[in-house]
Amino acid sequence: MFTPLRLRRVFCLLFFVAAIATAIGAISSSRAVTRGGVPASATTASKIAPWVMEHTANGQQAEFFVVLADQADLSGAASLPTKAEKGRYVYNTLLNKAQATQGPILQWLREHGIEHRSFYIINAILVKGGSREIAAALAARPDVARVEGNPVIHNDLPQPSASVEAPPYLQRPETPDTIEPGINYTHAPQVWALGFTGQGIVIASADTGVRWTHNALKPHYRGWDGVNADHDYNWHDSIHSGGGVCGPNSPFPCDDFFHGSHTTGTAIGDDGMGNQIGMAPGAKWIGCRNMDQGNGTPASYIECMQWFLAPTRINGNDPDPTKAPDITINSWGCPASEGCTVGNELQAAVEAQAAAGIMMVVAAGNSGSACSTVSDPPSFYAASYTAGALNTGTDTIASFSSRGPVIRDGSNRIKPDITAPGTGTRSASNSGDNAYTNASGTSMATPHIAGAMGLLWSAIPSLRHQITASRDTLNHSAVHIASTLCVGGAGPPNNVYGWGRIDILAAVSSGSPTPTPSATPTATATATATATAAASATPSATATATATATAAGTATPTATATSTVRPTATPRHAPSVRPRPTPVPRP
Numbered sequence: 001m002f003t004p005l006r007l008r009r010v011f012c013l014l015f016f017v018a019a020i021a022t023a024i025g026a027i028s029s030s031r032a033v034t035r036g037g038v039p040a041s042a043t044t045a046s047k048i049a050p051w052v053m054e055h056t057a058n059g060q061q062a063e064f065f066v067v068l069a070d071q072a073d074l075s076g077a078a079s080l081p082t083k084a085e086k087g088r089y090v091y092n093t094l095l096n097k098a099q100a101t102q103g104p105i106l107q108w109l110r111e112h113g114i115e116h117r118s119f120y121i122i123n124a125i126l127v128k129g130g131s132r133e134i135a136a137a138l139a140a141r142p143d144v145a146r147v148e149g150n151p152v153i154h155n156d157l158p159q160p161s162a163s164v165e166a167p168p169y170l171q172r173p174e175t176p177d178t179i180e181p182g183i184n185y186t187h188a189p190q191v192w193a194l195g196f197t198g199q200g201i202v203i204a205s206a207d208t209g210v211r212w213t214h215n216a217l218k219p220h221y222r223g224w225d226g227v228n229a230d231h232d233y234n235w236h237d238s239i240h241s242g243g244g245v246c247g248p249n250s251p252f253p254c255d256d257f258f259h260g261s262h263t264t265g266t267a268i269g270d271d272g273m274g275n276q277i278g279m280a281p282g283a284k285w286i287g288c289r290n291m292d293q294g295n296g297t298p299a300s301y302i303e304c305m306q307w308f309l310a311p312t313r314i315n316g317n318d319p320d321p322t323k324a325p326d327i328t329i330n331s332w333g334c335p336a337s338e339g340c341t342v343g344n345e346l347q348a349a350v351e352a353q354a355a356a357g358i359m360m361v362v363a364a365g366n367s368g369s370a371c372s373t374v375s376d377p378p379s380f381y382a383a384s385y386t387a388g389a390l391n392t393g394t395d396t397i398a399s400f401s402s403r404g405p406v407i408r409d410g411s412n413r414i415k416p417d418i419t420a421p422g423t424g425t426r427s428a429s430n431s432g433d434n435a436y437t438n439a440s441g442t443s444m445a446t447p448h449i450a451g452a453m454g455l456l457w458s459a460i461p462s463l464r465h466q467i468t469a470s471r472d473t474l475n476h477s478a479v480h481i482a483s484t485l486c487v488g489g490a491g492p493p494n495n496v497y498g499w500g501r502i503d504i505l506a507a508v509s510s511g512s513p514t515p516t517p518s519a520t521p522t523a524t525a526t527a528t529a530t531a532t533a534a535a536s537a538t539p540s541a542t543a544t545a546t547a548t549a550t551a552a553g554t555a556t557p558t559a560t561a562t563s564t565v566r567p568t569a570t571p572r573h574a575p576s577v578r579p580r581p582t583p584v585p586r587p
Contacts, residue, residue, distance in 0.1 A: 210255050235288070375407070
């Protein structure tokens with residue numbers, strides 16, 4: 001029989017045993033987390049991205065984002081009339097939200113000696129070299145929405161042909177006599193003839209960098225006054241290690257691959273001596289390197305988008321949203337196949353730029369001809385103005401150009417939004433100040449659209465930074481190209497051509513900030529089979545009033561293009577005939 005005293009002793013002993021068991025379990029759990037085991041809480045584990053779980057297994061460390069639950073509301077920017085007002089509002093709202101909410105997490109990271117970097121454009125903190133234990137501890141916090149990875153993304157960028165110096169006849173100090181075919185085909189020279197060349201507009205490159213001393217680029221760099229260079233507010237490098245020939249943290253614009261110089265040239269390039277490679281030669285450019293020889297990370301992408309909101313001095317100080325660009329060129333992606341499953345951080349950053357009045361033009365990707373291949377952020381976002389590629393000089397889609405509908409987010413959104421020439425495009429190279437090269441890809445179509453937007457805003461100031469109205473103007477004045485491939489009706493828009501081929505003269509001539517669809521040149525594609533996810537269907541088309549070409553690859557479109565009367569001014573000089581290598585679209 002137990003006495004009260006013996007009962008108390010038994011209860012104490014049981015309590016002691018239970019306490020020891022709890023302690024042992026806690027230690028085991030801690031060790032399991034350190035070794036890469038699954039966090040104890042299922043709720044906590046669900047907040048950690050699979051990529052992070054995989055790359056912190058077995059004691060590994062990885063970079064990851066800690067995304068806060070409290071995100072800024074930028075809806076108030078929509079009613080503000082000017083870019084300066086929009087930019088200041090968005091910058092201040094985002095920065096204030098980050099400063100008000102990130103403090104406790106930043107303090108915890110400092111106390112534990114963990115390297116990190118704060119971002120305000122997405123209200124997140126990048127943890128560098130974090131373990132599973134650290135990821136689990138942060139995910140367990142109620143103020144953390146999720147923990148997402150920061151994988152290295154190997155962009156499959158277009159490759160250049162051999163770079164060549166411009167021939168002597170294009171180096172004479174005389175009136176330019178050569179305009180690139182893609183520039184002509186989108187009717188940019190006729191807009192120049194009206195007096196609009198993109199003056200007053202700043203176009204930014206988010207790419208592999210820019211060779212700023214290139215003869216066709218230097219005169220248009222915002223940091224060059226004709227005598228001196230000032231890279232403050234005009235250049236940022238988000239590549240902090242590696243960097244190829246440029247090295248990390250380049251204090252001046254530098255291109256470690258060629259791609260960024262090439263795309264920038266198609267937007268604004270002109271050396272004044274015959275190399276008229278750009279759509280808007282009166283515009284200025286600035287740049288941010290977001291890829292190391294073609295390789296980027298979500299962090300490097302987001303860093304450039306954040307810098308565009310409020311450019312800084314080279315040392316990163318004194319951010320100024322009034323120096324933000326008007327338009328950005330984005331010929332890069334973040335595919336899931338590379339581990340880019342970053343929640344909606346990239347989308348939030350894209351939408352923040354739009355809220356600030358910055359037009360973000362994005363390449364559709366080179367994964368065609370299959371349907372639903374517009375699938376890599378940021379190409380499929382509604383806020384991205386997405387460009388598909390045409391075979392230059394024709395209204396036929398390039399075989400490599402990615403198609404819609406968008407299934408990645410379940411929206412079935414029609415993409416691309418619009419198309420432009422994207423094969424055999426000649427533009428600046430990074431190999432010399434007078435070097436040029438040919439390349440093919442939706443990367444080449446994208447700066448045609450960015451430059452066209454610069455011309456539109458130069459010609460119709462009332463449209464500046466009115467993102468929806470500006471997109472509508474370009475869309476409804478495009479040369480509509482019908483296609484029933486890849487689901488949906490013939491359009492416009494449709495999932496092959498979007499609204500059709502950009503026609504900047506028609507857009508400028510519309511003169512209305514709220515255009516309505518009108519009769520425009522239309523190419524009618526007659527499909528001979530129904531498209532499938534593998535895009536085995538082969539549309540066929542004939543074209544009148546334009547040269548015809550057969551699309552490379554398995555698809556051989558045959559479409560009929562009929563054209564209504566459009567103003568067609570004669571370029572300053574007829575383009576010289578230049579031998580060009582046959583474009584080879586990348587798969």
